[in-house]
Amino acid sequence: MDFLDIRILDILDIVLVASLLYYLYNLVKGTVAINILVGIIIVYTIYVVTQLLEMELLSKILGGFLGVGMFALVVVFQPEIRKFLLMLGSTNFNARRRILKQFRFFGTDSGPKMNLEGIMAACKKMAKSNTGALIVIQRNNSLDFVKNTGDQMNLEVNQPIIESIFFKNSPLHDGAIIIEENRITATRVILPVTNDRNIPLRFGLRHRAAVGITEKTDAVSLVVSEENGQISYVRDGDFVLFEDTEELLKILKKDLS
Numbered sequence: 001m002d003f004l005d006i007r008i009l010d011i012l013d014i015v016l017v018a019s020l021l022y023y024l025y026n027l028v029k030g031t032v033a034i035n036i037l038v039g040i041i042i043v044y045t046i047y048v049v050t051q052l053l054e055m056e057l058l059s060k061i062l063g064g065f066l067g068v069g070m071f072a073l074v075v076v077f078q079p080e081i082r083k084f085l086l087m088l089g090s091t092n093f094n095a096r097r098r099i100l101k102q103f104r105f106f107g108t109d110s111g112p113k114m115n116l117e118g119i120m121a122a123c124k125k126m127a128k129s130n131t132g133a134l135i136v137i138q139r140n141n142s143l144d145f146v147k148n149t150g151d152q153m154n155l156e157v158n159q160p161i162i163e164s165i166f167f168k169n170s171p172l173h174d175g176a177i178i179i180e181e182n183r184i185t186a187t188r189v190i191l192p193v194t195n196d197r198n199i200p201l202r203f204g205l206r207h208r209a210a211v212g213i214t215e216k217t218d219a220v221s222l223v224v225s226e227e228n229g230q231i232s233y234v235r236d237g238d239f240v241l242f243e244d245t246e247e248l249l250k251i252l253k254k255d256l257s
Protein backbone atom coordinates (compact mmCIF):
# COMPACT_ATOMS: atom_id res chain seq x y z
CA MET A 1 0.00 0.00 0.00
CA ASP A 2 1.18 3.46 -0.89
CA PHE A 3 0.71 5.18 2.45
CA LEU A 4 2.78 2.52 4.23
CA ASP A 5 5.71 3.32 2.00
CA ILE A 6 7.50 5.57 4.50
CA ARG A 7 10.92 6.87 3.53
CA ILE A 8 13.67 8.06 5.88
CA LEU A 9 13.07 11.55 4.49
CA ASP A 10 9.43 11.38 5.63
CA ILE A 11 10.53 10.55 9.17
CA LEU A 12 13.05 13.41 9.03
CA ASP A 13 10.27 15.67 7.77
CA ILE A 14 8.03 14.75 10.73
CA VAL A 15 10.86 15.19 13.24
CA LEU A 16 11.72 18.63 11.80
CA VAL A 17 8.08 19.79 11.88
CA ALA A 18 7.73 18.49 15.46
CA SER A 19 10.85 20.38 16.57
CA LEU A 20 9.67 23.54 14.81
CA LEU A 21 6.30 23.30 16.57
CA TYR A 22 8.09 22.70 19.89
CA TYR A 23 10.28 25.79 19.40
CA LEU A 24 7.19 27.79 18.43
CA TYR A 25 5.27 26.58 21.48
CA ASN A 26 8.18 27.48 23.78
CA LEU A 27 8.25 30.99 22.33
CA VAL A 28 4.57 31.78 22.65
CA LYS A 29 3.92 29.87 25.90
CA GLY A 30 2.70 32.23 28.61
CA THR A 31 2.36 35.23 26.27
CA VAL A 32 -0.73 36.71 24.61
CA ALA A 33 0.58 35.28 21.33
CA ILE A 34 -0.65 31.83 22.42
CA ASN A 35 -4.26 33.09 22.21
CA ILE A 36 -3.67 34.44 18.71
CA LEU A 37 -2.10 31.11 17.72
CA VAL A 38 -5.10 29.18 19.05
CA GLY A 39 -7.42 31.56 17.11
CA ILE A 40 -5.50 30.90 13.89
CA ILE A 41 -5.59 27.13 14.44
CA ILE A 42 -9.39 27.31 14.93
CA VAL A 43 -9.91 29.39 11.74
CA TYR A 44 -7.63 27.04 9.79
CA THR A 45 -9.48 23.94 11.06
CA ILE A 46 -12.85 25.45 10.04
CA TYR A 47 -11.33 26.31 6.64
CA VAL A 48 -10.18 22.69 6.11
CA VAL A 49 -13.60 21.36 7.17
CA THR A 50 -15.47 23.73 4.81
CA GLN A 51 -13.19 22.61 1.98
CA LEU A 52 -13.83 18.94 2.71
CA LEU A 53 -17.58 19.58 2.81
CA GLU A 54 -17.28 21.64 -0.40
CA MET A 55 -18.91 24.68 1.20
CA GLU A 56 -17.66 26.98 -1.56
CA LEU A 57 -18.62 30.38 -0.19
CA LEU A 58 -17.39 29.97 3.38
CA SER A 59 -14.20 28.23 2.30
CA LYS A 60 -13.45 31.08 -0.17
CA ILE A 61 -14.00 33.72 2.50
CA LEU A 62 -11.85 31.86 5.06
CA GLY A 63 -9.20 31.09 2.38
CA GLY A 64 -8.99 34.80 1.52
CA PHE A 65 -8.81 35.69 5.21
CA LEU A 66 -5.97 33.21 5.81
CA GLY A 67 -4.11 34.45 2.71
CA VAL A 68 -4.11 38.10 3.84
CA GLY A 69 -3.69 36.92 7.44
CA MET A 70 -0.23 35.54 6.63
CA PHE A 71 1.10 39.09 6.15
CA ALA A 72 -0.74 40.29 9.25
CA LEU A 73 0.85 37.41 11.17
CA VAL A 74 4.37 38.58 10.37
CA VAL A 75 3.47 41.96 11.86
CA VAL A 76 1.66 40.56 14.93
CA PHE A 77 4.31 37.92 15.69
CA GLN A 78 7.29 40.12 14.83
CA PRO A 79 8.89 39.83 18.32
CA GLU A 80 8.33 36.04 18.43
CA ILE A 81 9.71 35.54 14.90
CA ARG A 82 12.75 37.59 15.86
CA LYS A 83 13.31 35.49 19.01
CA PHE A 84 12.79 32.29 17.05
CA LEU A 85 15.47 33.20 14.51
CA LEU A 86 17.75 34.37 17.31
CA MET A 87 17.26 31.05 19.08
CA LEU A 88 17.97 29.04 15.93
CA GLY A 89 21.01 31.11 15.07
CA SER A 90 22.46 30.99 18.56
CA THR A 91 22.34 27.22 19.03
CA ASN A 92 25.96 26.36 19.65
CA PHE A 93 27.78 23.14 19.04
CA ASN A 94 27.55 21.62 22.54
CA ALA A 95 24.48 19.65 21.49
CA ARG A 96 26.30 18.01 18.63
CA ARG A 97 29.23 17.24 20.90
CA ARG A 98 26.87 15.67 23.45
CA ILE A 99 25.22 13.49 20.84
CA LEU A 100 28.61 12.36 19.57
CA LYS A 101 29.61 11.58 23.14
CA GLN A 102 26.72 9.10 23.40
CA PHE A 103 28.11 7.18 20.47
CA ARG A 104 31.73 7.33 21.55
CA PHE A 105 33.15 3.88 22.11
CA PHE A 106 35.76 4.55 24.76
CA GLY A 107 33.78 7.31 26.49
CA THR A 108 36.61 9.87 26.77
CA ASP A 109 35.02 12.95 28.29
CA SER A 110 34.82 16.15 26.26
CA GLY A 111 34.82 19.47 28.08
CA PRO A 112 35.12 20.08 31.82
CA LYS A 113 32.69 18.43 34.24
CA MET A 114 30.25 20.87 35.83
CA ASN A 115 30.86 21.44 39.54
CA LEU A 116 27.19 21.04 40.44
CA GLU A 117 28.03 20.02 44.01
CA GLY A 118 29.82 23.38 44.44
CA ILE A 119 26.86 25.28 42.98
CA MET A 120 24.39 23.44 45.24
CA ALA A 121 26.56 23.91 48.34
CA ALA A 122 26.71 27.66 47.60
CA CYS A 123 22.92 27.80 47.11
CA LYS A 124 22.35 25.98 50.42
CA LYS A 125 24.65 28.37 52.28
CA MET A 126 23.08 31.44 50.64
CA ALA A 127 19.60 30.09 51.41
CA LYS A 128 20.53 29.84 55.11
CA SER A 129 21.70 33.45 55.23
CA ASN A 130 18.83 34.74 53.01
CA THR A 131 21.25 35.92 50.37
CA GLY A 132 19.49 36.48 47.04
CA ALA A 133 21.05 34.78 44.01
CA LEU A 134 20.23 34.11 40.38
CA ILE A 135 22.32 31.52 38.53
CA VAL A 136 21.78 30.64 34.87
CA ILE A 137 23.43 27.51 33.46
CA GLN A 138 23.82 27.41 29.70
CA ARG A 139 22.96 24.24 27.82
CA ASN A 140 22.79 24.24 23.99
CA ASN A 141 21.58 27.75 23.13
CA SER A 142 24.15 30.49 23.32
CA LEU A 143 23.46 33.17 25.95
CA ASP A 144 25.64 35.81 24.30
CA PHE A 145 22.65 38.09 23.73
CA VAL A 146 22.14 38.50 27.50
CA LYS A 147 25.79 38.27 28.52
CA ASN A 148 26.40 41.62 26.86
CA THR A 149 24.17 43.31 29.44
CA GLY A 150 26.57 42.38 32.25
CA ASP A 151 30.31 42.09 32.91
CA GLN A 152 32.31 39.42 31.11
CA MET A 153 34.19 37.07 33.47
CA ASN A 154 36.19 33.89 33.25
CA LEU A 155 36.14 32.22 36.66
CA GLU A 156 36.12 28.53 37.46
CA VAL A 157 32.93 27.53 39.28
CA ASN A 158 33.34 26.80 42.97
CA GLN A 159 31.37 27.39 46.15
CA PRO A 160 33.34 30.34 47.63
CA ILE A 161 33.39 32.24 44.32
CA ILE A 162 29.60 32.00 43.92
CA GLU A 163 29.04 32.99 47.54
CA SER A 164 31.35 35.97 47.30
CA ILE A 165 29.70 37.19 44.07
CA PHE A 166 26.24 37.22 45.69
CA PHE A 167 27.47 38.51 49.07
CA LYS A 168 25.21 41.50 49.79
CA ASN A 169 28.02 44.08 49.88
CA SER A 170 29.77 42.74 46.79
CA PRO A 171 29.70 45.07 43.78
CA LEU A 172 28.80 42.04 41.62
CA HIS A 173 25.78 40.77 43.57
CA ASP A 174 23.08 42.42 41.44
CA GLY A 175 21.51 40.59 38.48
CA ALA A 176 22.36 37.08 37.30
CA ILE A 177 25.51 35.09 36.71
CA ILE A 178 25.96 32.91 33.63
CA ILE A 179 27.73 29.57 33.88
CA GLU A 180 28.95 27.72 30.80
CA GLU A 181 31.13 24.63 30.79
CA ASN A 182 32.02 25.04 34.47
CA ARG A 183 33.09 28.67 34.11
CA ILE A 184 31.31 31.80 35.28
CA THR A 185 31.40 33.83 32.08
CA ALA A 186 29.31 36.84 33.10
CA THR A 187 28.03 38.59 36.22
CA ARG A 188 25.45 41.39 36.80
CA VAL A 189 23.54 40.14 33.77
CA ILE A 190 20.04 41.55 33.13
CA LEU A 191 17.73 38.79 31.93
CA PRO A 192 14.49 39.07 29.97
CA VAL A 193 11.53 38.99 32.35
CA THR A 194 8.61 36.67 31.62
CA ASN A 195 5.12 38.04 30.87
CA ASP A 196 3.50 34.87 32.21
CA ARG A 197 0.50 35.94 34.27
CA ASN A 198 0.18 32.54 35.94
CA ILE A 199 3.25 33.11 38.12
CA PRO A 200 2.15 33.77 41.73
CA LEU A 201 2.34 37.40 42.81
CA ARG A 202 4.73 36.60 45.66
CA PHE A 203 7.44 36.01 43.05
CA GLY A 204 9.19 39.21 42.10
CA LEU A 205 11.53 40.20 39.30
CA ARG A 206 14.35 37.81 40.22
CA HIS A 207 12.06 34.80 39.80
CA ARG A 208 10.39 36.29 36.70
CA ALA A 209 13.83 36.78 35.14
CA ALA A 210 14.73 33.14 35.93
CA VAL A 211 11.56 32.02 34.14
CA GLY A 212 12.09 34.48 31.26
CA ILE A 213 15.51 33.16 30.23
CA THR A 214 14.39 29.52 30.39
CA GLU A 215 11.39 30.32 28.16
CA LYS A 216 13.54 31.91 25.51
CA THR A 217 16.46 29.47 25.61
CA ASP A 218 17.10 25.94 26.86
CA ALA A 219 19.21 27.24 29.78
CA VAL A 220 18.21 26.31 33.34
CA SER A 221 18.19 28.69 36.31
CA LEU A 222 18.56 28.48 40.06
CA VAL A 223 17.16 31.17 42.31
CA VAL A 224 17.76 31.78 45.99
CA SER A 225 15.15 34.06 47.46
CA GLU A 226 16.40 36.94 49.53
CA GLU A 227 13.00 37.15 51.18
CA ASN A 228 12.62 33.61 52.52
CA GLY A 229 15.79 31.73 51.57
CA GLN A 230 13.86 29.35 49.34
CA ILE A 231 15.74 27.70 46.48
CA SER A 232 13.89 27.41 43.14
CA TYR A 233 14.88 25.55 40.02
CA VAL A 234 13.43 26.67 36.68
CA ARG A 235 13.54 24.73 33.41
CA ASP A 236 11.64 25.39 30.15
CA GLY A 237 9.78 28.29 31.75
CA ASP A 238 8.43 26.19 34.64
CA PHE A 239 9.34 25.78 38.29
CA VAL A 240 10.55 22.22 38.92
CA LEU A 241 9.36 20.71 42.20
CA PHE A 242 11.79 18.86 44.49
CA GLU A 243 11.78 17.59 48.07
CA ASP A 244 15.24 18.64 49.24
CA THR A 245 18.60 19.81 47.90
CA GLU A 246 19.78 16.19 47.47
CA GLU A 247 16.94 15.58 45.04
CA LEU A 248 17.59 18.90 43.31
CA LEU A 249 21.23 17.92 42.79
CA LYS A 250 20.10 14.67 41.18
CA ILE A 251 17.68 16.52 38.87
CA LEU A 252 20.42 18.98 37.92
CA LYS A 253 22.89 16.17 37.16
CA LYS A 254 20.31 14.50 34.96
CA ASP A 255 19.38 17.71 33.11
CA LEU A 256 22.97 18.71 32.49
CA SER A 257 24.45 15.32 31.64
Ligand SMILES: Nc1ncnc2c1ncn2[C@@H]1O[C@H](COP(=O)(O)OP(=O)(O)OP(=O)(O)O)[C@@H](O)[C@H]1O
Binds near residue numbers: 173189191202204225
Ligand atom coordinates in the same frame (compact mmCIF):
# COMPACT_ATOMS: atom_id res chain seq x y z
N1 LIG B 1 15.68 41.20 34.80
C1 LIG B 1 16.53 40.85 35.76
N2 LIG B 1 17.66 40.18 35.43
C2 LIG B 1 18.52 39.81 36.39
N3 LIG B 1 18.35 40.05 37.71
C3 LIG B 1 17.26 40.71 38.08
C4 LIG B 1 16.28 41.14 37.15
N4 LIG B 1 15.29 41.77 37.82
C5 LIG B 1 15.64 41.72 39.12
N5 LIG B 1 16.82 41.09 39.30
C6 LIG B 1 17.54 40.86 40.56
O1 LIG B 1 16.60 40.47 41.54
C7 LIG B 1 16.76 41.30 42.69
C8 LIG B 1 15.54 41.33 43.54
O2 LIG B 1 14.37 41.52 42.79
P1 LIG B 1 12.95 41.21 43.46
O3 LIG B 1 12.97 41.50 44.94
O4 LIG B 1 11.89 41.85 42.62
O5 LIG B 1 12.91 39.62 43.23
P2 LIG B 1 12.09 38.46 43.93
O6 LIG B 1 11.72 37.49 42.84
O7 LIG B 1 11.02 39.00 44.83
O8 LIG B 1 13.23 37.74 44.76
P3 LIG B 1 13.46 37.70 46.35
O9 LIG B 1 12.57 36.58 46.82
O10 LIG B 1 14.92 37.36 46.42
O11 LIG B 1 13.13 39.06 46.87
C9 LIG B 1 17.25 42.60 42.12
O12 LIG B 1 17.95 43.35 43.09
C10 LIG B 1 18.19 42.14 41.03
O13 LIG B 1 19.46 41.81 41.56
